[in-house]
Amino acid sequence: MSHARSEYEDFKALAPDAYDSVLALGRIAAKAGIDRQLLELIKLRASQINGCAFCVQHHILESERLGISADKLNLVVVWREAPLFSARERAALAWTEALTLLPGGVSDEVYAAAAAEFSEKELLYLTSAIASINVWNRFGAGYRWTPATRQKAVHVAAS
Template sequence: MTTVQIPERMNFAAVAPRVFKAVLALDAAAREGIDPVLLELVQIRVSQINKCAYCIDYHTADARKAGESEERIYQLSAWHESSLYTAEERAALALSEAVTLLPGGVSDEVYAQARQHFDDRELAQLIALIFTVNAWNRMNATTRKTPGTQ
């Protein structure tokens, strides 16, 4: 099987190092206090929606390191139809999709569902995680950063 090489448009970290470092700092702050498995599920799902191959590759590897099963990783794009996710994970994934697909807004129902599982601090961290992975996806997809590139 021959693979297709997708040329990277630019090395964002090299040409905009201050912005890149700021997003790294935001990323570190957003991760604080979030369960590592939930964190990776959210980042994978948002990256799937945004079609960011680099981030999907990166976060599925990290999910495996955090103990996530292959089955749950494979079914994540169809989590609505899967019984493999907890109520808390489902609330986080619903919020992730609503924030990522913002033109429809975050409904009161989705927000209330998340509130049932996360206190104010946890919910703020989750929202920060979601907008941070969206920033990474937009940076990497726009510049065509692909798995295997630095």
């Protein structure tokens, strides 16, 4: 069993400038009008890929709070095979996977699908949200932050 090397609260306390910078990056997509439920789905998917238990749990709890169905949350990991996701959600999830994995760049097909569903400005803000969650995942997975329980949910402002 893995143990925490440090905790979320330690990051806030020991490196407040870095914390504030990552937090600010995470907030701009929602401020720009990108749907909060969509943002939670992409944050959950990136966190699953990156193996960040803290962020997976946080984004499940936040998604539930925003009214995303349990069925949809359970199927994010296999979104390609599940009919519950809209074309816009599918484009965002594919864009998230491409930018999170970066195996050999982002294909023209994935970019075209994302560009078909999002304006140029929206896609830039969506990309900022994907970049932000990947930064949070590096901290959460790297330091093995302990996931919150439903009874003791940690409020993370906009990760």
